[in-house]
Amino acid sequence: MNNQLRNLFFIWSMILLSIILTVIPVPDLLDQYRLPWLKMTVIFFSIFNISLIGIISVWFSGLILDIMTGGLMGENALILAVLSYLSYRFRFQIRVYPMWQIMLIVLMLLSLGELISLWINGVSGTMSFNIYDWINVGIAVLVWPIFMRVLEKMQSLFLE
Amino acid sequence: MPLYPQQRINRFEKNFSAYRLIIVVIISCVLMYQDYQKNYLPALRVYLSASLYPVQYLINLPKNFIQKLNTNFSERKKILQENKVLKKDNFELRSQIQQVYKLESENKRLYDLLDSQPKKDNSYIFADIIAVSPIAEKHQIVINKGSRDNVVIGSAVADSNGILGHIIRDQIFGSEVLLISDREHAIPIEIVRTSLRSIAVGIGNYNELRINTLPTNTDVKTGDVLITSGLGGRYPEGFPVGTIKDVINNPGESFLEISVTPFGNLKTINEIWVIQPTEVN
Secondary structure, three states: OHHHHHHHHHHHHHHHHHHHHHHOOOOHHHHOOOOOHHHHHHHHHHHHOOOOOOHHHHHHHHHHHHHHHOOOOOHHHHHHHHHHHHHHHOHHHHHHOOHHHHHHHHHHHHHHHHHHHHHHHHHOOOOOOOHHHHHHHHHHHHHHHHHHHHHHHHHHHHOO | OOOOHHHHHHOOOOOOOHHHHHHHHHHHHHHHHHHHHOOOOHHHHHHHHHHHHHHHHHHHHHHHHHHHHHHHOOOHHHHHHHHHHHHHHHHHHHHHHHHHHHHHHHHHHHHHHHOOOOOEEEEEEEEEEEEEOOOOOOOEEEEOOOHHHOOOOOOEEEOOOOEEEEEEEEOOOOEEEEEOOOOOOEEEEEEOOOOEEEEEEEEEEOOEEEEOOOEOOOOOOOOOEEEEOOOOOOOOOOOEEEEEEEEEOOOOOOEOEEEEEEOOOOOOOOEEEEEEEEEOO
């Protein structure tokens, strides 16, 4: 029970941290380069530690992000649920890949997220292609190895 | 009881089952559709955002605090000078306002004579900005007055220079404002010099609005001042919006491409007014 509680606390603090990183005010220079932290966190845990999250909790975290950013309610929730499901389905293959292949998979997943977001924006009538979203996907893939190591380290520190 | 490999896999299968995904996707689609249509869900969204308001406030606290600190510690000399300018401004404005009282009463009397609808008076609520939308193409801000302070959805928001936007969502303790520079925003305007009415739309740039609906033979010049026309009922009549920066007449096009510089400081907003119409007899 104690262990479960600790897991719950750990995963939700990670999710909250990612949401805060996404919405925290930063200087104008950095404002364009906001990485999709929540998507990265969700992909990581759906591949490497599936005991911590499920589709429903991922969906709720997306809903929180939607409300905090003032976007269409359910947009990020839908994208995150799909990404999480896909990562979970292919987790056995991905886990044994070398790092550069994992990075490729992450690139594909994040691009898929951007495509779904474009599609939703198109349907709701505000289609706008923002080059920075794609640049950020690229940066996210480049920092993925560091991101992964940090999360692994945190896991080994806070979980049994 | 030992766990067989198959069982171990299936332990988490429930959390990630395809059924859950399908259900969640359907719920998301319904939510998005309802949020887009704005007919059933506003209340749900209001309560959700109100519950997240403290988080938002805390996240933006350091930035707002540093801003306040900066203004508090700005030099004494500067403040004295500012005070001087403000006193002068105040004196000028007060002497001008003396005539306004007379004009206002005269105007009201004439309206009464015409037996038209009662003129609408405006009430002003002072508010501070709390957060700016982190998404670059969404020009939205969050202010610290909501339905608890009688702010109504749809009210116009302005700073001392001109119109900034209007309130689109309520968060009980705060509210979300859509700026006039957002792509989804259009504001009915009137050119002061010619009383010509049109619509200025946002293009996702903080320093520019655009008018695309005036034919090429229209009388517009660079430097013309735009005010709100009051049509559509959302924005009160007669508030300054911006000046015309550029008039481009593309050969072969039947409409002018007019770019407008807004008066309000959309990028560096600090204190704002919420303008609300109140009926007077």
